[in-house]
Amino acid sequence: MRITKERIWVHKNEVLDSIEVLEGNKIQFFSYTYKVLSEGSWVPLVRFDNWEIGPHFDKYDENGSLLEQKPCPKKSLKQVAGLVKEFRKNLLTMDISAL
Amino acid sequence: MIIETEKIHRQKDIQNELEELGRGYGSIEALHQRVSVDKCGSPFFVDDYILWRALRTEGCEYIEKIEIDTPEIFADLSPRRLELLEYVRMHDVKSITDLAGQLNRNYKNVYDDLSALQKWGLVTLSRRGKDKKPVSQVETMKVTFRR
Structure with a gap:
Protein backbone atom coordinates (compact mmCIF):
# COMPACT_ATOMS: atom_id res chain seq x y z
CA MET A 1 0.00 0.00 0.00
CA ARG A 2 1.28 3.44 -0.90
CA ILE A 3 -0.01 6.61 0.73
CA THR A 4 0.79 9.99 -0.78
CA LYS A 5 -0.14 13.15 1.01
CA GLU A 6 0.46 16.40 -0.82
CA ARG A 7 -0.14 20.07 -0.14
CA ILE A 8 -0.11 22.47 -3.08
CA TRP A 9 0.14 26.13 -2.14
CA VAL A 10 -1.62 28.30 -4.72
CA HIS A 11 -1.46 31.44 -2.57
CA LYS A 12 -0.14 32.14 0.92
CA ASN A 13 -3.67 31.61 2.29
CA GLU A 14 -4.94 28.96 -0.14
CA VAL A 15 -3.96 25.31 -0.54
CA LEU A 16 -5.05 22.17 -2.31
CA ASP A 17 -4.61 19.21 0.05
CA SER A 18 -4.50 15.74 -1.40
CA ILE A 19 -4.46 12.20 -0.07
CA GLU A 20 -4.14 9.19 -2.36
CA VAL A 21 -4.09 5.60 -1.16
CA LEU A 22 -2.91 3.12 -3.76
CA GLU A 23 -3.01 -0.67 -3.66
CA GLY A 24 -0.65 -1.73 -6.43
CA ASN A 25 -1.45 0.68 -9.24
CA LYS A 26 -5.11 1.06 -8.29
CA ILE A 27 -6.33 4.09 -6.38
CA GLN A 28 -8.43 2.91 -3.43
CA PHE A 29 -9.09 6.34 -2.04
CA PHE A 30 -8.47 9.89 -3.15
CA SER A 31 -9.40 13.29 -1.83
CA TYR A 32 -8.43 16.68 -3.17
CA THR A 33 -9.61 19.57 -1.01
CA TYR A 34 -9.24 23.24 -1.85
CA LYS A 35 -9.00 25.18 1.42
CA VAL A 36 -8.60 28.79 2.41
CA LEU A 37 -7.12 30.12 5.61
CA SER A 38 -9.74 32.00 7.59
CA GLU A 39 -9.05 33.39 11.06
CA GLY A 40 -6.22 30.92 11.62
CA SER A 41 -8.13 27.80 10.48
CA TRP A 42 -8.22 26.00 7.15
CA VAL A 43 -11.76 26.02 5.77
CA PRO A 44 -12.71 23.67 2.88
CA LEU A 45 -14.39 25.27 -0.14
CA VAL A 46 -14.41 22.55 -2.79
CA ARG A 47 -13.49 18.89 -2.49
CA PHE A 48 -13.28 15.94 -4.87
CA ASP A 49 -13.18 12.45 -3.37
CA ASN A 50 -14.47 8.89 -3.74
CA TRP A 51 -15.45 8.31 -0.11
CA GLU A 52 -18.52 6.06 0.22
CA ILE A 53 -20.46 7.11 -2.90
CA GLY A 54 -17.81 6.99 -5.63
CA PRO A 55 -16.27 10.00 -7.35
CA HIS A 56 -18.09 13.20 -6.46
CA PHE A 57 -17.47 16.79 -5.49
CA ASP A 58 -18.57 18.73 -2.43
CA LYS A 59 -18.99 22.47 -2.11
CA TYR A 60 -18.85 24.18 1.28
CA ASP A 61 -19.80 27.63 2.48
CA GLU A 62 -17.34 30.03 4.11
CA ASN A 63 -17.98 28.35 7.48
CA GLY A 64 -17.09 24.91 6.14
CA SER A 65 -20.71 23.64 6.06
CA LEU A 66 -21.67 21.39 3.17
CA LEU A 67 -23.70 23.21 0.50
CA GLU A 68 -23.80 20.78 -2.40
CA GLN A 69 -22.71 17.25 -3.24
CA LYS A 70 -22.86 15.80 -6.77
CA PRO A 71 -21.31 12.86 -8.59
CA CYS A 72 -18.70 13.77 -11.18
CA PRO A 73 -16.16 11.90 -13.28
CA LYS A 74 -12.99 10.95 -11.43
CA LYS A 75 -10.30 13.58 -11.72
CA SER A 76 -6.57 13.29 -11.12
CA LEU A 77 -4.67 15.55 -8.76
CA LYS A 78 -3.10 17.22 -11.78
CA GLN A 79 -6.54 18.01 -13.24
CA VAL A 80 -7.88 19.35 -9.94
CA ALA A 81 -4.73 21.41 -9.34
CA GLY A 82 -5.18 22.89 -12.83
CA LEU A 83 -8.80 23.82 -12.05
CA VAL A 84 -7.94 25.33 -8.68
CA LYS A 85 -5.03 27.35 -10.07
CA GLU A 86 -7.14 28.64 -12.94
CA PHE A 87 -10.43 29.38 -11.18
CA ARG A 88 -9.61 29.48 -7.45
CA LYS A 89 -12.48 31.00 -5.45
CA ASN A 90 -14.73 31.19 -8.54
CA LEU A 91 -15.01 27.40 -8.32
CA LEU A 92 -17.68 27.90 -5.67
CA THR A 93 -20.02 29.61 -8.12
CA MET A 94 -19.25 27.38 -11.11
CA ASP A 95 -21.03 24.25 -12.28
CA ILE A 96 -18.22 21.87 -11.39
CA SER A 97 -19.96 18.81 -12.83
CA ALA A 98 -19.65 20.46 -16.25
CA LEU A 99 -15.89 20.97 -15.97
CA MET B 1 8.80 29.46 -10.12
CA GLU B 64 4.59 13.48 1.81
CA LYS B 65 4.96 16.19 -0.82
CA ILE B 66 4.68 19.95 -0.87
CA GLU B 67 4.35 22.09 -3.98
CA ILE B 68 4.61 25.84 -3.55
CA ASP B 69 3.32 27.67 -6.59
CA THR B 70 3.26 31.20 -5.25
CA PRO B 71 6.11 33.72 -5.08
CA GLU B 72 4.99 34.73 -1.57
CA ILE B 73 7.21 31.94 -0.23
CA PHE B 74 10.27 34.02 -1.03
CA ALA B 75 9.32 36.50 1.68
CA ASP B 76 9.97 33.68 4.15
CA LEU B 77 12.64 31.59 2.45
CA SER B 78 15.95 33.37 3.01
CA PRO B 79 19.32 31.67 2.39
CA ARG B 80 19.78 31.45 6.17
CA ARG B 81 16.46 29.68 6.62
CA LEU B 82 17.28 27.24 3.83
CA GLU B 83 20.55 26.46 5.61
CA LEU B 84 18.62 25.94 8.83
CA LEU B 85 16.20 23.59 7.07
CA GLU B 86 19.11 21.59 5.70
CA TYR B 87 20.78 21.47 9.12
CA VAL B 88 17.60 20.17 10.80
CA ARG B 89 17.29 17.52 8.10
CA MET B 90 20.89 16.36 8.53
CA HIS B 91 21.28 16.45 12.32
CA ASP B 92 19.68 14.96 15.36
CA VAL B 93 18.06 17.96 17.00
CA LYS B 94 16.24 17.38 20.28
CA SER B 95 14.65 20.81 20.73
CA ILE B 96 14.81 24.43 19.60
CA THR B 97 17.09 25.16 22.57
CA ASP B 98 19.37 22.30 21.48
CA LEU B 99 19.36 23.59 17.88
CA ALA B 100 20.14 27.17 18.94
CA GLY B 101 23.01 25.78 21.07
CA GLN B 102 24.39 23.62 18.23
CA LEU B 103 24.37 26.64 15.89
CA ASN B 104 25.50 29.10 18.56
CA ARG B 105 22.56 31.33 17.67
CA ASN B 106 20.03 33.27 19.69
CA TYR B 107 16.95 31.17 20.65
CA LYS B 108 14.43 33.77 19.45
CA ASN B 109 16.04 34.14 16.02
CA VAL B 110 16.09 30.37 15.56
CA TYR B 111 12.48 30.16 16.75
CA ASP B 112 11.41 32.89 14.30
CA ASP B 113 13.19 31.15 11.41
CA LEU B 114 11.61 27.81 12.30
CA SER B 115 8.16 29.42 12.60
CA ALA B 116 8.52 30.86 9.09
CA LEU B 117 9.44 27.41 7.74
CA GLN B 118 6.65 25.78 9.73
CA LYS B 119 4.09 28.14 8.19
CA TRP B 120 4.74 26.52 4.80
CA GLY B 121 4.88 22.98 6.24
CA LEU B 122 8.61 22.62 5.64
CA VAL B 123 9.27 21.79 9.30
CA THR B 124 7.05 20.61 12.09
CA LEU B 125 7.52 21.64 15.70
CA SER B 126 6.26 18.91 17.99
CA ARG B 127 5.94 19.62 21.68
CA ARG B 128 8.54 18.01 23.94
CA GLY B 129 7.82 19.14 27.50
CA LYS B 130 8.46 22.87 27.72
CA ASP B 131 10.30 22.99 24.40
CA LYS B 132 9.55 21.92 20.83
CA LYS B 133 11.38 19.45 18.61
CA PRO B 134 11.94 20.67 15.04
CA VAL B 135 11.59 18.00 12.37
CA SER B 136 12.29 18.61 8.69
CA GLN B 137 9.45 17.62 6.35
CA VAL B 138 11.81 17.88 3.42
CA GLU B 139 14.26 15.32 2.07
CA THR B 140 14.56 16.67 -1.43
CA MET B 141 13.75 20.09 -2.82
CA LYS B 142 13.45 21.05 -6.46
CA VAL B 143 12.95 24.50 -7.93
CA THR B 144 11.61 24.74 -11.47
CA PHE B 145 10.63 27.61 -13.69
CA ARG B 146 7.09 27.69 -15.01
CA ARG B 147 6.71 26.35 -18.55
Missing part, protein backbone atom coordinates in the same frame (compact mmCIF):
# COMPACT_ATOMS: atom_id res chain seq x y z
CA ILE B 2 7.60 26.30 -8.39
CA ILE B 3 9.20 24.67 -5.35
CA GLU B 4 8.56 20.95 -4.91
CA THR B 5 9.63 18.93 -1.89
CA GLU B 6 9.33 15.28 -0.99
CA LYS B 7 9.81 13.17 2.10
CA ILE B 8 9.58 9.39 2.26
CA HIS B 9 8.59 8.55 5.82
CA ARG B 10 10.46 5.88 7.71
CA GLN B 11 8.82 3.40 10.06
CA LYS B 12 9.64 5.66 13.03
CA ASP B 13 7.89 8.63 11.37
CA ILE B 14 4.83 6.46 10.65
CA GLN B 15 4.77 5.39 14.30
CA ASN B 16 4.92 9.06 15.38
CA GLU B 17 2.06 9.92 13.01
CA LEU B 18 -0.04 7.06 14.40
CA GLU B 19 0.67 8.23 17.96
CA GLU B 20 -0.30 11.79 16.98
CA LEU B 21 -3.62 10.53 15.55
CA GLY B 22 -4.14 8.52 18.73
CA ARG B 23 -3.58 11.61 20.87
CA GLY B 24 -6.02 13.58 18.72
CA TYR B 25 -8.89 11.11 18.49
CA GLY B 26 -8.38 8.48 21.18
CA SER B 27 -8.85 5.43 18.96
CA ILE B 28 -9.50 4.64 15.31
CA GLU B 29 -12.90 3.24 16.32
CA ALA B 30 -13.80 6.57 17.96
CA LEU B 31 -12.77 8.43 14.80
CA HIS B 32 -14.72 5.98 12.62
CA GLN B 33 -17.82 6.64 14.70
CA ARG B 34 -17.29 10.39 14.34
CA VAL B 35 -16.95 10.02 10.56
CA SER B 36 -20.14 7.90 10.38
CA VAL B 37 -22.20 10.30 12.48
CA ASP B 38 -20.88 13.45 10.84
CA LYS B 39 -21.07 12.30 7.20
CA CYS B 40 -21.61 15.75 5.72
CA GLY B 41 -19.48 17.61 8.20
CA SER B 42 -15.79 18.17 8.22
CA PRO B 43 -13.97 16.30 5.47
CA PHE B 44 -10.85 16.42 7.63
CA PHE B 45 -12.19 13.56 9.79
CA VAL B 46 -12.56 11.37 6.69
CA ASP B 47 -9.01 12.14 5.57
CA ASP B 48 -7.59 11.42 9.03
CA TYR B 49 -9.56 8.17 9.21
CA ILE B 50 -8.38 6.99 5.79
CA LEU B 51 -4.81 7.97 6.63
CA TRP B 52 -4.90 6.20 9.99
CA ARG B 53 -6.38 3.04 8.47
CA ALA B 54 -3.80 2.98 5.68
CA LEU B 55 -0.82 3.73 7.95
CA ARG B 56 -1.70 0.71 10.10
CA THR B 57 -1.13 -1.58 7.12
CA GLU B 58 2.12 -3.49 7.49
CA GLY B 59 4.82 -2.45 5.05
CA CYS B 60 2.95 0.61 3.80
CA GLU B 61 4.88 3.30 2.01
CA TYR B 62 4.15 6.88 3.09
CA ILE B 63 5.25 9.85 1.02
